[in-house]
Amino acid sequence: EPEVTQTPSHQVTQMGQEVILRCVPISNHLYFYWYRQILGQKVEFLVSFYNNEISEKSEIFDDQFSVERPDGSNFTLKIRSTKLEDSAMYFCASTVTLNQPQHFGDGTRLSIL
């Protein structure tokens, strides 16, 4: 069965550094998402992306965050200047249409030191 894949599985970064999290959505999917889960807390929506632009974003997704689909397969989340509170598990998801369930990757654990 096709899967959403995320790399790396664990990223350790110094505070203030830029980090890029990578995702390869399922190949025929058109809608892409990032969520995060701070340890012990809820999974929170960050951003959705369709047709090469952001379709919705949460208040968490401030100017420090950006997303990009640089080619036909990758979908990236960039955090420009990381803060301690950015430490979390970040999940990428994709779906073929809006009324179908989203498929999630295994996540990238981001640790900010």
Next chain:
Amino acid sequence: GNSVTQMEGPVTLSEEAFLTINCTYTATGYPSLFWYVQYPGEGLQLLLKATKADDKGSNKGFEATYRKETTSFHLEKGSVQVSDSAVYFCALSPDSSASKIIFGSGTRLSIRP
């Protein structure tokens, strides 16, 4: 607004016991409802879904019925196994045109042999 409330864990049961994890929701439109499961060290997997009132979602022996009158979507299984140990998330998508999924806080389930 839109929100999901689910029973707090952890829940510990013996193998072959009956399971219920309560979930209630608040939504302004006609949401789709989901249960996602997160096995240790893995990402979020869709367990089951229901898209309209009175629909019953089922998968792997788990069931949940979309109850509009009580705004609930409780997860049940008649006889749990050790392999069902995981964190279970109730979630909603506000309507068919919405991008994001809103998650409950998750319920950790542990099954004793």
